[in-house]
Amino acid sequence: MSEAFLGVSPEEIERARKELEATPAVTVLGIGNVILQDEGFGVRAAELLREKYDFPPAVQIIDGGTLGAELLGVITGTEHLLVLDSVNGGKEAGTLFHFENEGISAHFQDKLSVHEVGIQDVLATLSVTGRAIPDVVVLGAQPYAVGAGVALSPQMEALLPEIERRAIDVLSRWGVEVRTKDASREVAFTRVAEAKHEKAGASCGFVAEDEAEAPLDVPMKQAGEAMRTARQTLPHELLTKGGEG
Numbered sequence: 001m002s003e004a005f006l007g008v009s010p011e012e013i014e015r016a017r018k019e020l021e022a023t024p025a026v027t028v029l030g031i032g033n034v035i036l037q038d039e040g041f042g043v044r045a046a047e048l049l050r051e052k053y054d055f056p057p058a059v060q061i062i063d064g065g066t067l068g069a070e071l072l073g074v075i076t077g078t079e080h081l082l083v084l085d086s087v088n089g090g091k092e093a094g095t096l097f098h099f100e101n102e103g104i105s106a107h108f109q110d111k112l113s114v115h116e117v118g119i120q121d122v123l124a125t126l127s128v129t130g131r132a133i134p135d136v137v138v139l140g141a142q143p144y145a146v147g148a149g150v151a152l153s154p155q156m157e158a159l160l161p162e163i164e165r166r167a168i169d170v171l172s173r174w175g176v177e178v179r180t181k182d183a184s185r186e187v188a189f190t191r192v193a194e195a196k197h198e199k200a201g202a203s204c205g206f207v208a209e210d211e212a213e214a215p216l217d218v219p220m221k222q223a224g225e226a227m228r229t230a231r232q233t234l235p236h237e238l239l240t241k242g243g244e245g
Contacts, residue, residue, distance in 0.1 A: 025059075027059075030042040031043065032066070041086045045163050062075075083119050083136070084139055140163075144156050
């Protein structure tokens with residue numbers, strides 16, 4: 001159709017389509033092999049953020065697993081990239097790492113990740129193809145154990161809260177509004193509860209505390225008096241047999 005549809009021009013429709021297809025401005029990428037203990041640290045950290053916080057639409061949280069070059073299609077076009085990973089820094093197990101932009105390649109001649117294809121390789125590919133991401137931060141930790149197992153070592157799991165805190169700091173610096181899911185739900189629940197309380201109070205004739213001492217409505221008093229009068233005037237037989245079939 002050449003004419004605008006429902007008041008929306010073809011140009012506006014095309015612009016909206018491109019916005020929907022566009023890569024979110026901020027990407028949180030958790031990398032790791034979750035069946036090799038601490039190698040899954042990055043994925044577990046990303047899962048923690050997804051489960052605990054609400055993020056605006058401009059933020060995507062990706063479980064990159066052990067993907068290598070396939071990640072190019074996920075992060076190409078994003079403006080800010082936060083990578084969470086197990087880091088092969090040659091340091092003592094449990095050492096935390098925080099690298100940004102040029103510092104990522106400057107500190108490592110070999111793969112940054114402990115996996116077969118590290119995020120450093122992916123970033124290098126984007127750079128040489130002219131699609132480098134403007135702002136990249138890597139947060140990680142030197143693993144304790146990388147044997148078979150789906151659970152992190154207790155020592156590595158204990159590092160998750162600190163990585164979480166650092167990740168939130170980075171996102172806040174990028175202007176991302178971060179809100180805990182419990183807080184969001186509490187606000188919503190409170191509003192719903194208040195509305196239900198007001199509605200229930202109105203339908204049941206609840207009164208405020210300052211109205212509690214007010215006398216009963218006249219119709220209610222009249223009804224009570226009528227019932228007492230009836231009991232006094234009706235024959236005794238009707239009162240005693242009133243419940244029978």
